[in-house]
Amino acid sequence: MASAATAGWWERTRARLRADDGTDHFAPDRLDAHARALQSALPLFLALLIAFPVNLFMDGDTGWHLGAGHWIVANRTVPLVDPFSHTMPGKAWMAHEWLAEVVMVGAEWLRGWGGLAALFALSAAFTFWLLAREAFRFLPARLAVVAVAVAAGILFPFALARPHMLAWSLLAWWTLILLRAREARAAPPLAAALLMAVWANLHASYIVAFGLAGLFGLESLIENPRNRKLLGRWIAFGALSLAIAVLATPFGAEHFLYPFQVSGMKALSVIGEWRRSTLPADFLFYTCLGGLLLLAAKRWRTLPPLRVLLLAGLSVMAILHARHQMLFAIVGLLVVLPLLQPSRTPRPALKRTAWMVPALTLLIAVRLAVPYQFQEHSTYPLSLLAKVPEEIRRQPVYNEYSQGGPLVMIGVRPYIDGRADMYGDDFTFRAKAITAGDIAKFREDAARYHIGWVVLEYDDALLPKLKREPGWRVFAEDRNATIFVRANS
Template sequence: MVARQPLIRPERYGFFDKLLFAVFVLFLPPLLASKPGLFGDGDVSWHVAAGRWILQNRAIPTTDPFSFTMAGHPWIAHEWLSEVIYASAFDFAGFAGLAAIVALAVTALHWIVFAHLRKRVGPVATLVSFLALDLILAKFMLARPHVLVWPLLALWTSLLLDYRDKEQVPPLWFALLVTVWTNLHGSFPIAWIVAAPIALDAVMSARWSRPVLLGWLTFGIASVLAMLLNANGLTQLLLPLNILGMKSVYLIQEWNPSSPSISPLFYVVLLGTLAVVMLRGAKLRLGETLLLLFLLGWAFSQIRHQSWLVIVATMVLAPHLTGERAAEPLFPDKRVRRLWAGGALAVVALLALLRLWVPFEPKHSQTTPQQLLAHVPAEMRREAVLNGYNFGGPLILAGIKPYIDGRADMYGDAFVLEWWDIVSGDMPKFDRAVRKYDIRWTLLSPKEPLVKQLDASPQWRRYYSDKVGVIHVRR
């Protein structure tokens, strides 16, 4: 096993640190938030619509206000805070507003990661860590609620590690971060998953000291209570478990197991990291090992969990993989440091305003089918439609009630699986749905088998089609 030997940092690394900060914290996030696929998910639209509903009604919905198939059915709007943020941005500046919010969230994430790494590793390790981080996160960079909790996850992990290393117990007020997290996104159980192993390492380092054990236990209880401060109470805490137990979620790609064919970059980064771990002879603490193994297994089980793994692994693992000594403060003088921090915040604000000002119209696609919906006349918009899954969110944002949308937890397994059979060409089930809901038109992807069935049916005629979608109307 090769022992790590700290290296003396040359003075020129000070310039390298500033360059890394400028590139990865100030200028890269707005570029990442301008990528064409930022709106490549139908959920973006219904999240905006939900935020609009909350702002207009000054309340959080408890039943479905959007679809005709589940009208009045109980619905937990558990990501209401994210939806209000996105709706406000969209109403202010359209899709450019959504991109600006994503840019700010990614900037905050990068700033926190940079601050965490700079106290622990040198600039080369920081550069490699950011490259690995962004290679994985780019796939998940969408204008959806999960992006808003990325900086919270990084901050939560960083501060817990800081308190562990200082042999201190986190203050109870710090648990309020979990309250914000719980109302932003349904991934809040990750706060427990991260905190428990770090607490284990802290208690073991203190030789199971009673005060330390009770301190971390009290903080854990405070974190649980903080999660209860949400719009739905205990019901919201059980929602992630209910979603994980659904069979139909595997019809959605992000819920499928990871594989090299779907996410090759994840495996490239993973294999590279494992190689460095073996070459450096990294020695992780027990809690750190358990944490990374759990998140790795989670990422293998479902693609969507890769983002949580790479953020936490960057914070936990990077300091064990480098021989570079951490730097002195980037600006030792406090006054200079405050001036530079203020200047950096001003640059972030300027770039965010620029992102708001520059128009950002997404290309015509199933998740942003503006051209397709423009061909739907007003009278047809009021009639029942059977739609493809990705079209559900855009229909809601356009004021059209869908058959189904991205809220699979509300629709339930039976409904989603039956819809899947219908669009896969099961005509008896389709006919039953037509009679039950009085469906007058359909909006489907050209690749759906049902499209060919409708083309051949004398009861339906093709009304309009393009490369994104096909509209049929009932004769």
């Protein structure tokens, strides 16, 4: 009775609105027009939130990525040993994100900080467009907007000018290729494997692509156990993708093992992005996790087991390491969408979105035209560093972990920077202990490496101790950082 009354009210309302001007405001073509506008405007709006605030350059690793990019462009080769630090000269180093670093240098050459902001805003816009395009296939427009906005809300804290952000769109694109293949009960096109030629040289997250392909390939096998032709196509796709990932990089098979080696490092526990996700700091993530649990509790009889396994794996990874919330937001959203209304046939992807290209062009043009006001902070005390005379800058320095990247960027050899994979567990722990106030270890390393000056963030525990340490004096300081030199300098 209630549903019949509601349906009757809806039809009467629709008839009254149509009677006013002869236009049916709820006709499918008009709804599609509204959806097209939302689907295209939403990614641009979200990208604007990344293109103009200052949070994009809050991470010191941006500096050493730019330094690596400049080195690669100048030497026309990819480094195989450390060319930057004064503590690890000549140590083996795998510049596995070399392509992203070269692209970043190109954007910097175009318009400095504004060019970099434009590059990462463009990557974000394409990622959000892919997410929105799929969300509008499965959800009403309002719910699709909410779903994409929530995914963006999880991603925003990780919107930093580093290679991982350039890989967002590749992750979304790859996942969609696999999902569309499963939807069509087919295998992914072999041409899609070419994405690996870019992704494997851009960011180590490409390793996740093989896990996704394997899972969806297994799902296809379970559904079609006797279709050997289909199985062969999935195997061919996976084999070609793996071959390209190994052969299209300067490092060969060793590059494929790199992500596993890094994930086993003990020093990850003292690096902020590898922290565990906590409820106060990651409320939106845990809210989404709660929604997944409710979905599983309500529809556990009908949910595809391997999709549930994938979502559970993404959730555990994101809980253990906050940086994996990016995988949870992008892959998780795309995997969940078909599960929300399993009995409903998804709409075809909305067409006639060609105006996205000029809209994105306008976004980039505006970002390039408006000068980027870089705001210095404790990781990037650039004005303070500029006061250091050249004869002191050439001496070995002790620096806080996150400040190493900016030092590389301005041509100073750091004590340590964000390449913890190269420095190793022991050295990274030692550097963190010194910054945390271990003055005895500082004295040892100051003697071992002939440290001539020190740069510290305003809240480093070593700072007040070094102000009392004989043989050192404050050279310059501001609200962001303090620079020390030897007392006889």
